[in-house]
Amino acid sequence: MGRPANPPSRRVLFLGGARSGKSAAAEARAHAVAGPGGSVTYLAPATARPDDPEWTARIAAHRARRPATWRTVEDADPIPTLRAGGVVLVDCLSLWLARVLEASAPAVEQRCTELVAAWAAAPGYVIAVSSEVGMGVVPATAAGRRFRDELGRLNAAVAAASDEVALVVAGRLLPLVAP
Numbered sequence: 752m753g754r755p756a757n758p759p760s761r762r763v764l765f766l767g768g769a770r771s772g773k774s775a776a777a778e779a780r781a782h783a784v785a786g787p788g789g790s791v792t793y794l795a796p797a798t799a800r801p802d803d804p805e806w807t808a809r810i811a812a813h814r815a816r817r818p819a820t821w822r823t824v825e826d827a828d829p830i831p832t833l834r835a836g837g838v839v840l841v842d843c844l845s846l847w848l849a850r851v852l853e854a855s856a857p858a859v860e861q862r863c864t865e866l867v868a869a870w871a872a873a874p875g876y877v878i879a880v881s882s883e884v885g886m887g888v889v890p891a892t893a894a895g896r897r898f899r900d901e902l903g904r905l906n907a908a909v910a911a912a913s914d915e916v917a918l919v920v921a922g923r924l925l926p927l928v929a930p
């Protein structure tokens with residue numbers, strides 16, 4: 752029995768720390784929803800940095816593990832892709848926010864509000880990955896603390912508009928339930 756051409760709308764958020772397995776969990780979910788050979792739009796807000804070979808290697812590793820049937824969109828603005836429907840995987844919101852903070856610091860709240868609205872209204876099965884950075888050391892710089900605080904607010908808003916949220920720790924999914 753095949754999968755439906757358009758899976759029902761659903762919003763799923765995977766949170767976790769560095770190297771926790773959150774991207775792998777999100778990719779596994781996208782593959783399960785789309786089915787073997789199914790179509791997934793993988794939105795990557797991060798861009799290559801020619802002066803940073805380690806970053807380039809990270810991006811290459813992410814690209815290499817995606818099935819050939821998946822379409823990759825490398826774009827700083829996930830909103831049009833979320834509105835397009837289908838199975839969409841955004842990896843990751845923390846990289847998107849970092850770019851927003853770099854480009855338009857005064858408009859951060861507006862951009863986050865627009866993203867959450869697009870997430871909530873997405874017509875397809877959407878999956879997002881985001882870093883959970885509020886559980887560790889307090890950043891030493893004002894910019895680091897601002898990023899941590901803004902990401903915490905964004906994660907909470909996206910989680911509130913999600914059907915399912917999971918924290919990934921050491922490769923293990925911990926479902927989070929609303930209070």
